[in-house]
Amino acid sequence: MKLEREDFDLTCIEMAKFLLGKFLVRKLEDGTILKGKIVETESYLGRLDKASHSYGGRKTPRNEPMYMSVGTAYVYMTYGIYHCFNISSKEPGAAVLIRAVEPTEGLNHMHKLRLKAMKSRNLSKIFKDSELCNGPSKLCMSLNIHKEICNKLNLLDNDILWLENPSENLDFDIVPAKRIGIDSAGEEWAMKPLRFYIFGNTFVSKRDLEAEKSIKLPK
DNA sequence: TTTTAGATCGTCT
DNA sequence: GACGATCTAAAAT
Numbered sequence: 001m002k003l004e005r006e007d008f009d010l011t012c013i014e015m016a017k018f019l020l021g022k023f024l025v026r027k028l029e030d031g032t033i034l035k036g037k038i039v040e041t042e043s044y045l046g047r048l049d050k051a052s053h054s055y056g057g058r059k060t061p062r063n064e065p066m067y068m069s070v071g072t073a074y075v076y077m078t079y080g081i082y083h084c085f086n087i088s089s090k091e092p093g094a095a096v097l098i099r100a101v102e103p104t105e106g107l108n109h110m111h112k113l114r115l116k117a118m119k120s121r122n123l124s125k126i127f128k129d130s131e132l133c134n135g136p137s138k139l140c141m142s143l144n145i146h147k148e149i150c151n152k153l154n155l156l157d158n159d160i161l162w163l164e165n166p167s168e169n170l171d172f173d174i175v176p177a178k179r180i181g182i183d184s185a186g187e188e189w190a191m192k193p194l195r196f197y198i199f200g201n202t203f204v205s206k207r208d209l210e211a212e213k214s215i216k217l218p219k
Numbered sequence: 220t221t222t223t224a225g226a227t228c229g230t231c232t
Numbered sequence: 233g234a235c236g237a238t239c240t241a242a243a244a245t
Contacts, residue, residue, distance in 0.1 A: 042237070051237070062230060080228035082238050097237060137238050181237055
């Protein structure tokens with residue numbers, strides 16, 4: 001079942017946790033459905049957050065979706081080659097980065113897309129299922145999420161990219177961990193536990209063993 | 220297994 | 233002109 005607007009009026013940190021276990025669905029132009037469970041997210045809080053594109057209240061053409069209505073996709077290019085996919089939250093300038101997804105439908109197609117997006121010509125490379133979407137740019141490759149089509153889409157509003165509730169209630173523990181790849185923002189903000197992932201899930205991009213020590217172990 | 224270098228260009232200063 | 237909310241392949245340990 002698709003997520004409704006009233007499910008979704010969440011602050012950045014609330015949303016980062018809320019999205020874990022939800023399904024991300026991408027419908028391609030030919031009608032192919034690609035689907036996966038969100039297993040890892042990161043909060044970018046906005047004007048106070050030194051690691052956020054909207055730090056200090058910066059507003060540019062690129063980060064405009066961070067200021068748009070809740071559920072707006074913010075897709076940007078990084079390192080000249082890759083994309084990252086975020087979902088805007090309630091507060092102006094804040095968004096949740098989707099860092100990892102556990103693929104559940106359309107795996108063959110994801111494999112093709114992932115291979116196609118790679119610059120290397122090793123066309124016979126076989127990805128493990130766990131390598132398709134275990135990183136913010138990898139999942140953009142595998143789900144064909146890029147700026148031209150997906151940026152500024154509202155996930156509550158369209159038939160290209162949306163979110164669904166799981167069919168049954170999932171039970172899992174959430175690990176709050178430090179974010180990744182933002183050291184240049186300074187130690188204070190780099191250390192904050194604004195990354196969240198499903199404890200024990202093998203599709204996560206990177207575990208934080210220190211952070212996991214504080215999680216109660218499953219019975 | 221962990222570390223390092225290089226790719227590559229849109230965006231912002 | 234400098235720099236990434238990254239990833240891969242190759243080198244080092």
